[in-house]
Amino acid sequence: MAIARTSTLAVESAGHEIPSTMRAAVYRGVNDVRLEEVPVPEIGPGEILVRVHTCGICGTDLKKIASGSHSAPRIFGHETAGVVAKVGEDVRKFSAGERVVVLHHIPCGECYYCRHKTFAQCATYKKVGCTAGFEPSGGGFAEYVRVMDWIVEKGTVRIPDGISFEQASFVEPVNTCIKGIETLRLEAGETVLVIGQGPIGLILANLAKRAGARVITSDLYPARLTMANSFGLKLTIDASKADAGQTVREMTEGRGADAVILAVGGSGMIRPAMDATRPGGRVLLFAQTVRGEVTIDPAAVCVDEKALLGSYSASVELQEESVRFVMNREMDLERLISHRFPLQSGVEALNLAAHPRPDSMKIVIQPGSTGVPRTPGSGVMGWSVLEGRQL
Ligand SMILES: [Zn+2]
Ligand SMILES: [Zn+2]
Numbered sequence: 001m002a003i004a005r006t007s008t009l010a011v012e013s014a015g016h017e018i019p020s021t022m023r024a025a026v027y028r029g030v031n032d033v034r035l036e037e038v039p040v041p042e043i044g045p046g047e048i049l050v051r052v053h054t055c056g057i058c059g060t061d062l063k064k065i066a067s068g069s070h071s072a073p074r075i076f077g078h079e080t081a082g083v084v085a086k087v088g089e090d091v092r093k094f095s096a097g098e099r100v101v102v103l104h105h106i107p108c109g110e111c112y113y114c115r116h117k118t119f120a121q122c123a124t125y126k127k128v129g130c131t132a133g134f135e136p137s138g139g140g141f142a143e144y145v146r147v148m149d150w151i152v153e154k155g156t157v158r159i160p161d162g163i164s165f166e167q168a169s170f171v172e173p174v175n176t177c178i179k180g181i182e183t184l185r186l187e188a189g190e191t192v193l194v195i196g197q198g199p200i201g202l203i204l205a206n207l208a209k210r211a212g213a214r215v216i217t218s219d220l221y222p223a224r225l226t227m228a229n230s231f232g233l234k235l236t237i238d239a240s241k242a243d244a245g246q247t248v249r250e251m252t253e254g255r256g257a258d259a260v261i262l263a264v265g266g267s268g269m270i271r272p273a274m275d276a277t278r279p280g281g282r283v284l285l286f287a288q289t290v291r292g293e294v295t296i297d298p299a300a301v302c303v304d305e306k307a308l309l310g311s312y313s314a315s316v317e318l319q320e321e322s323v324r325f326v327m328n329r330e331m332d333l334e335r336l337i338s339h340r341f342p343l344q345s346g347v348e349a350l351n352l353a354a355h356p357r358p359d360s361m362k363i364v365i366q367p368g369s370t371g372v373p374r375t376p377g378s379g380v381m382g383w384s385v386l387e388g389r390q391l
Contacts, residue, residue, distance in 0.1 A: 018049070018085055024075050024132050024142035025346035025365070030068035033347050038075075038133050038142070046149030048094055048156070049086040050102060053165040053368035054340075055079055055140030057353040058173065059200070059265065063289050066354065075132040077140025077365065078104040079172050081165040085144060091152060101168040102147050103155035103175075104130040104138050107316055120313040129155065141346055143367045154316070163327050166340075169364065170203075170333040175314035175322035177203045180261065180286050181211055182318070183311040188212030190258035193248050193276055195239075196287070197224040199336040199362040201263030204286065205233050206331050208261070216251065218244040221358040231331070245276035256281060263287055267294040279304040286311060336362040343367040 019040060026036045043049045056079030064070050081101045084094050094100065107114050108124035119125055129151035132139030139145040147156060159168040177200065186192065190213045194205040197219040205228060209215045217228045218237035225236040235251070237244045248257050256278035262269055265287040273283050274296065283306060300306050314322075326333065338361040341349035346365050353363045 018144070022132075022143035023343050023367070024139075025077075025343065025350070026134070027065055027070075027072055027074045027076060027137075029072045031066055032072075033065060033350055035344060035346060040144045041131060041133055041139075041146035043086060043088045043146050044149075045089040046091060046152060047088040048084050048091055048147045048152050050080065050082045050100060050145045050147055051085040051368070052077075052080055052082040052140055052143060052145055054081050054169045054364050054366050056169045056173065057349060057363045057365065059287065060289060061138075062350065062354045065350065067290065070137065071135065073134045074137040075134060075139045075142050076137050077132075077142070078128075078130065078138035079169045079364075080104075080130065080138070080140035080145055081159065081169040082145070082368065093152065094156065094158075099159040099165070099168075101157050101159055101171050102130055102145065102151060103157070103172055103314065103319070104128050104151065105314065106150055106155040109316075117315075117317070119316055124150075125313075141343070141365055141367075143343065155319075157319075157323050160327050163329070164334060165368070166334045166337055166364065167326060167329065167332075170336075171319075171322050171326050172314055173200060174203060174326050174333070175318050176200075176311070177207055178318045178322055178325070179313075179315045180204060180284055180311040181207045182315075183309055184208075184259050184261070184282055184284050186211040186213050186259060189214065191216065191248070191252050193218065193244065193257040193260045193273075195219075195244065195260065195262050195269060195273055195276075196264035197221075197228050197236075198263065198356065200286070201261075202228060202231060202233075202336060202361075203331070203333075204261050204263055206231055208259075209233065210330070213259075216248060216257070218247075223358045224361075227335075227361070230335075245272055248276045252278065255279075258282070259284065261286055265289070267292060270294055270296065274300050274306055274308070277306050279306065282307045282309055284309045284311060337364055339363045340369070341365050342369045 022040045024038045055077040061076045084098045107119040107122035113121040128136040129148040132142030192208045192213040193216045216235040218239045220240045259282045260273045260277045261284045262273045
């Protein structure tokens, strides 16, 4: 193991002078992201600089880009895996050459919200601790990311040998999904309907199965149901042909599912999700991130005692469990990646993610790739030694 480490270090120090500028996909306004040359961020004491290998595109990135909810310019991207390129003074935990995944949000642990375990509402949590320049916003859609001290301390995780950057980049999304499943308080044997089998819906469905539930999945795209099947989720509903609520009632002696997870955005599916739930059951809104108004039947909540729940972002308390799930490969998450784009095609990648197709699942941007199709053993920007460790 010592040998592998030395060779990785050699790649970093010999092959990689850190340049003064780098490429980044910069958000400039509503639906306006441009590939630009920007300065490589400087790091201070307690901070590290990470050279990004893979960064997943998340639905929340797309929402921010399409809605203009955040000021411009910014560099988004928070599902970041890469290699430590440089460490600041006083950093003892990490050294150059180590492979890491960084989480961009860590709560303070002390405020009112943290004491009540509502970490996503903590002011420190909302402060983003990773940046590639401009207002800190994740920065993973760039070649290098500056990781601030509290994230180095509590939100940076080493990637074990044999685990790829791609697999590791799922730690944050998996955390948000585990949090959603915890919110539902599933009991073994319960029937759960997961509406939407994009990458997040698939992770949620797998986690529900792991919690002992009988999982039914539905999607409009048959290709996604085939994918669900390949993960051992055998009960599927083709929502382009059948009414999911009706089918679920038929499968549950007319009751409806004990819990329904809504893993597709928008408010149009909230009513059908509630209708598919049994009296006294729960509905989890997982993808309803855009504020607005919606009509619901209040008696479904009061008289039928259906609970409408929500879950957003990650929980620091679930970090170890998420890391274990991902790094132990409890689920082959790489298989969820349908498209890999080099950074120079970052805008195209974001476009595709914003307009999913039947064959598109998780889309990642890989600043560590040149766009030359990867062939085994080819040294793409010095990543070959590291890639060789993907077993
Ligand atoms: Zn995310
Ligand atoms: Zn706090």
